[in-house]
Amino acid sequence: MNRKFKVLLGFALIAGTFHVSGQDSVAQKFGNTISTAILKENLTILASDFMEGRETGKRGQKMAAAFIQAHFEDIGLAGPVNGNYLQPISLYTTTPGETYVKIGKDRFDNFKEIAHYGLGNSGGEVTLPLVFVGNATEADFNQVDVKDKAVLLFTENEWLTGNRGVSLARAKGAKVILVSNTKTKEDFATLSTQFKNFSKGSLTLSRPASEENPRVGLFIVSPQVVDKLFGMSIDKLKKAAAAAPEKNALKKIKPSEFTFKVSTDIETVKTENVLGYLEGTDKKEEVVVITAHFDHVGVKTTGTGDRINNGADDDGSGTVAVMELARIFSQAKKEGHGPRRSILFMTVTGEEKGLFGSDYYTQHPVFPLANTVVDLNIDMIGRKDPQHKNSPPYLYVIGADKLSTELHTLSEATNKAYLNLVFDYTYNDVNHPDRLYYRSDHWNFAKNNIPVIFYFDGIHEDYHQPSDDVDKIEFDLLTKRVQCIFYTAWEIVNRDARIKPDKK
Numbered sequence: 001m002n003r004k005f006k007v008l009l010g011f012a013l014i015a016g017t018f019h020v021s022g023q024d025s026v027a028q029k030f031g032n033t034i035s036t037a038i039l040k041e042n043l044t045i046l047a048s049d050f051m052e053g054r055e056t057g058k059r060g061q062k063m064a065a066a067f068i069q070a071h072f073e074d075i076g077l078a079g080p081v082n083g084n085y086l087q088p089i090s091l092y093t094t095t096p097g098e099t100y101v102k103i104g105k106d107r108f109d110n111f112k113e114i115a116h117y118g119l120g121n122s123g124g125e126v127t128l129p130l131v132f133v134g135n136a137t138e139a140d141f142n143q144v145d146v147k148d149k150a151v152l153l154f155t156e157n158e159w160l161t162g163n164r165g166v167s168l169a170r171a172k173g174a175k176v177i178l179v180s181n182t183k184t185k186e187d188f189a190t191l192s193t194q195f196k197n198f199s200k201g202s203l204t205l206s207r208p209a210s211e212e213n214p215r216v217g218l219f220i221v222s223p224q225v226v227d228k229l230f231g232m233s234i235d236k237l238k239k240a241a242a243a244a245p246e247k248n249a250l251k252k253i254k255p256s257e258f259t260f261k262v263s264t265d266i267e268t269v270k271t272e273n274v275l276g277y278l279e280g281t282d283k284k285e286e287v288v289v290i291t292a293h294f295d296h297v298g299v300k301t302t303g304t305g306d307r308i309n310n311g312a313d314d315d316g317s318g319t320v321a322v323m324e325l326a327r328i329f330s331q332a333k334k335e336g337h338g339p340r341r342s343i344l345f346m347t348v349t350g351e352e353k354g355l356f357g358s359d360y361y362t363q364h365p366v367f368p369l370a371n372t373v374v375d376l377n378i379d380m381i382g383r384k385d386p387q388h389k390n391s392p393p394y395l396y397v398i399g400a401d402k403l404s405t406e407l408h409t410l411s412e413a414t415n416k417a418y419l420n421l422v423f424d425y426t427y428n429d430v431n432h433p434d435r436l437y438y439r440s441d442h443w444n445f446a447k448n449n450i451p452v453i454f455y456f457d458g459i460h461e462d463y464h465q466p467s468d469d470v471d472k473i474e475f476d477l478l479t480k481r482v483q484c485i486f487y488t489a490w491e492i493v494n495r496d497a498r499i500k501p502d503k504k
Contacts, residue, residue, distance in 0.1 A: 055298025072276030097263030118217020134241030136165025147173035292318030293351030317382030358441035385458025
């Protein structure tokens with residue numbers, strides 16, 4: 001064999017090797033079986049009114065979890081949570097408990113004649129001297145000693161955060177603040193309803209402390225309650241508040257006695273991640289995780305009545321993508337082409353409330369995080385955004401290069417070999433004002449130094465609106481994107497070397 005022939009043969013072998021790793025005929029066979037019809041069928045169910053917007057912990061979210069679990073069971077995935085598919089999670093929220101004020105023998109309950117602003121726990125009934133500070137100016141506070149007392153002040157400002165009078169009262173040492181900022185019973189009722197609607201605390205993954213809290217917030221009091229506080233009418237109090245400081249009108253108003261109770265209830269919200277496990281072959285101890293959140297924002301009350309937010313794109317599209325990827329990989333294994341590495345298909349809860357499902361999993365992993373190779377996270381891949389209205393098939397890719405150079409290289413090479421979608425890296429900039437690298441479930445893996453890719457279609461006009469419906473989904477485009485993710489996952493689970501992080 002002459003030298004020239006050897007060189008040509010060497011080039012041929014290199015080219016052949018590249019072709020095999022770039023375009024796997026077995027992968028293509030299964031990638032071509034990703035079904036637009038099945039994606040549409042599953043999404044039509046998941047994003048229907050029947051699922052009630054899939055709000056975390058609500059009935060619709062639990063029905064969606066049962067639907068996904070049944071799919072994982074049907075295609076032969078294992079339940080990895082002690083033989084189960086559901087990973088239960090407890091979230092917590094704070095709500096007003098028994099809260100009232102007493103003036104003499106009269107009791108006034110929260111959101112009726114008074115409205116408590118804030119959450120706290122007085123530890124039972126507390127009685128304090130009550131003084132009047134008028135309009136709560138510096139000159140008014142010079143007339144009255146408020147330290148360790150309750151104070152009543154007038155203001156016309158409904159927005160209490162940052163209110164100067166309230167801030168001064170706290171700075172002067174007042175323990176409890178009563179605010180009169182409405183002129184009629186009807187005005188107070190409107191304001192009280194607003195406070196009630198916003199009184200429920202946000203969800204948390206850890207249980208809030210319930211011990212006695214000396215900062216019990218403040219009370220908004222109706223004009224009818226003000227009439228009873230000092231044994232004189234609200235009109236006489238307003239006249240005193242308007243008097244010149246040198247007249248010491250506030251100082252002449254005899255202190256009263258004020259009794260109150262504030263309590264906070266802690267409500268437990270039960271929810272769950274849905275996990276399906278496909279065991280690998282020779283590298284089964286290593287696990288690739290494919291995630292999407294299946295919760296959404298539920299039902300919102302609007303001027304036209306209750307509206308169901310079906311979340312077809314956010315993130316019904318990602319959820320059905322995970323379901324379809326699970327079906328294809330499971331079928332491949334049944335036909336003798338199982339993945340070398342194991343795959344955990346996981347639809348997570350509570351993303352819309354604070355990435356809680358993925359946060360919980362990474363704190364309580366079913367498989368050690370040290371064995372977790374990559375997280376491929378899918379959150380909205382069924383639509384086009386305005387920036388790509390006339391674009392060829394595209395996909396925003398976020399995070400692939402943040403922790404692993406070779407993951408980014410593999411992602412690019414696999415896409416070019418199979419589909420050649422337009423990869424848009426606009427949101428990959430961690431300094432982008434939308435900060436999307438930190439806003440979906442991949443982040444909880446990334447912060448544990450696990451390489452990630454976040455697949456996304458952009459922010460469109462139906463984002464978090466009741467109009468995010470199935471009829472807006474571009475299913476041919478959705479199918480191409482699922483294929484792209486499939487080929488990337490196929491390469492990751494079947495390559496010889498594990499993808500490793502090389503950046504911090």
